[in-house]
Amino acid sequence: MKFEIFVTLKKEVLDPQGKAVEGAIQNLGLSNISNIRQGKYFTLEVNDSNEEKATQQAEEACKKLLANLTIEEYSIKKIG
């Protein structure tokens, strides 16, 4: 079972990269674009045909490694 996972900084946590990218985008003249947040994207496969169990394992991967829950949050989507 295949999942895609987005890890982003929590909304209330400063995102220095997003902030700098936003500045550069505006310097390029794209002044209507704002609130840029940068994150990480993962795809992974879980070798388990039970969707609930597979999702659980993907969740575990997020909690234990992919996301730093001190400052980040994640979302999981099944893609195949």
Place this chain on the structure above:
Amino acid sequence: MKASVIVFPGSNCDRDVQVALQKFQIDTTMVWHQETSLPKSDLVVLPGGFSYGDYLRCGSMASKSKVMNEVIKHAKDGGYVFGICNGFQILTETGLLPGALLRNSKLKFICKNVFIKTTNNQTAFTKKIPENKILSIPIAHNEGNYFASKEEIQSLKEYNQIVFQYCDEEGNISGESNPNGSFLNIAGISNQTKNVLGMMPHPERSIDQLLGGVDGQGIFQSLL
């Protein structure tokens, strides 16, 4: 010889390279990245540092600065352009040099002296350095792992664009002497016309015996 050093927000080796250029009597002007014209210069230096904090991709945002249009024009007209460390990353992002610089293979920032071999001394930047001369020059980067497509590598070889390669003290170019995982141990390359050079090691940190060495001075002397 007149040089312009471009200062991006986050550049931090701008002063170091200014000191080096002035040591070799090169008349140097600092140019802010938002300028829309360059002072009359023979050489443009893109210094090391963390332009835009190295955010997004190293050098990516700096490569879109206003002044870079002028730098590209200067290079296309045959003027010298020299990118050191972050400057090299910016040059690959602008397309003036092929390839890209990825995260070091050991995923750590590395600051130390390394040995590099002058594989090509037929450029404006290396013409006073004997061919295959081994230089000891510091590196200080997190993303210096040179990568290019097969075609690009083929073309680099064909046009003799590989200028510096990491090696050991005896000049052996091997996996062990490769500090960051660079393809073919590449430490520096030029464009086809040899007027643009990008390198990860910092020659401006190697011009003073008191600070540990003078092997970088050959590059500045070549430009005179």
Place this chain on the structure above:
Amino acid sequence: METVSVDQAIKLGLTSSEFEKIKELIGREPNFTELGIFSAMWNEHCSYKSSRVWLSQLPTKNKYVIQGPGENAGVIDIGGEDVAIFKIESHNHPSYIEPYQGAATGVGGILRDVFTMGARPVANLNSIRFGRPEHAKTKYLLNGVVSGIAGYGNCMGIPTVGGEVEFDECYDGNILVNAMNIGIAKKDKVFLSIASGIGNPVIYVGSKTGRDGIHGASMASQEFDDNSEAKKPTVQVGDPFAEKLLLEACLELMKTDTIVSIQDMGAAGLTSSSVEMASKGKLGIEIDLNKVPCREENMQPFELMLSESQERMLIVLKEGKEKEAEKIFKKWDLDFSVIGKMTDSKNLVLHFKDEIVCDIPITSLADEAPKYNRKWESTPLPQEIDMDQKLKDLDIKTCLKQLLSHENQANKTWVWEQYDHMVMGDTIQKPGGDAAVVRVHGTNKALAASVDCTPRYCLAHPFTGGMQAVCETYRNLSAVGAEPRAITNCLNFGNPEKKEIMGQFVDVIKGIKEACTELDYPVISGNVSLYNETNGVGIKPTPTIGGVGLIQDVNNTMTYGLKSSDSLLIVVGETKGHIHQSALCHDILYLKKGPPPTMNLQEEKKNSFFIRDLIEKKLTQSVHDVSDGGIALAIAEMCMAGTIGAKISTNLTGPERIKYLFGEDQARYIIEIKKEDLNNLVQMAKEQEISMTQLGSTNLEQFAIDEIKISVDEMIKLNNNWFYNYNSN
């Protein structure tokens, strides 16, 4: 106005009697915002309420001190028009919770303290201490802290030139991250945080304010327990890129004639910065919170005042200079907002929406903050114990090998290669030497700096340990040829409400005082970190000392790597063989009892003068201070650094030989000299009443102690591997 209860006060870290005192001081019940402000100003971190009475005893003046404690950092004269500005500060608790960001923002904070005063920061140092290597969190914490220090310092383009790394069980649940920075400024361009001028505009510059680290300052004043993980969301994220812009913008503004005073927003953010500036100027301050640049929506006055968002500064400008200043900050893409003015009310007045949300006397927050004279109990000097039975059968080669490969003596290249230690083009001695040496840009002089502490000595006898930490920096600076000028200190201790811990603190202060006075080596800045305890177990007392000295001629500095295989090796200072509390006993044999080595401050001073004189007269080839591991380890380190061997003879056997080789008597240096200089040196030592013993000579590829031999190559391998092996799996 909503009222608050004593329960809320306690939740914010105040005691019920402190709550009563607040009501008395302001003559009414505080509202929630006011209570928050009191809790931030009155906590240990900002008010030094447990430590103030003792800190005031430290010597803070000599002929070089221009600014002592009380400002963002201390200032000393380094000749000509130049001054050095420096300070060390802890970021222990945040680094335990989120090591990368905690360490990064620790570096960011100390940098702001230094450039706030008008200096360009030129050297970072740090002292980091972790639990046992085998503790489950140690590897993660070590990697996070080192990357965090690297991430911030490297991006700022300020070299990290020195520091110390230690592992000890006592830090399992409380790591220490102490960051030091040194900057250089011109004497007539030093900026202070004393506000003046009624009506002068107060401006906010830097990054926007979010809900970062709200109540981080109170967190730093509480013990940890197993729920500390739940406190995680208060950790701030550092943005070194924003700080680099802030640094350049501030230095540019400082060249203009616009600034009255300037203060960085560190712990307790806008609260402490505004109160401190007003308090020092004996003025009032009025702030319109609607004008504070915000990153998040619906931020409340409590949050705006207590946020610890990084990379922000508060500046009082001369009237009418707002436009000139704004232009500079806009150039650097930084927020700039006029948020208030200085007043003659002597109160902190805050406006939010259309209300006054705070109106309290500045004196009640600062001068009237509680001051406790906590109960304390001195630690007596432990008795010596007879160790001869345990020492008599030890194999010297094995001891040396164990020390060389022990994590605390291992080569730290793995750590400092991650730090850019060369940027700015003035690093003359990189990390790994006795002290870092950084040239003063564009001159022929240099600063030397060293950060030191020996916590095992401090635990055994805090008074001696306090003295020793000061002396160790003094010796390290002397060994590179620098004249020691002043120190900064970072005092890391457990819970001061326990009388034995408070006693450690008091004894250490007394030790520091004694050493600083005798050596004319005052304290010019510093910080106190208390409550370094987890589940009731405190750390060893760890007073980290950062010493700074001056080298008049950059060509006259000394390193410790052996230079020739045809020289003599001499130990300067008396060797009595004090083995108690040595690295050998503590780390290898686990014999942790007994007194630390005795300090003799007169000897320290005399030997330091002697060594510096030899270096100046070019009579030494290399110099190394003798510390952990005694003579044996000191010479081994000289061999490894120079890849040259040594041959020494002890004329001793059994336990006496072990004590001679590994004992840690103080005030000693090993020097390498040319054979032809020996007579001259002996004469000089005699004249100056210096104890000096010839140990042997340098050698080709082996380190030989009497009949025992080990190759330099083998020592290098043993010494180099620990960090690489530890981090490779």
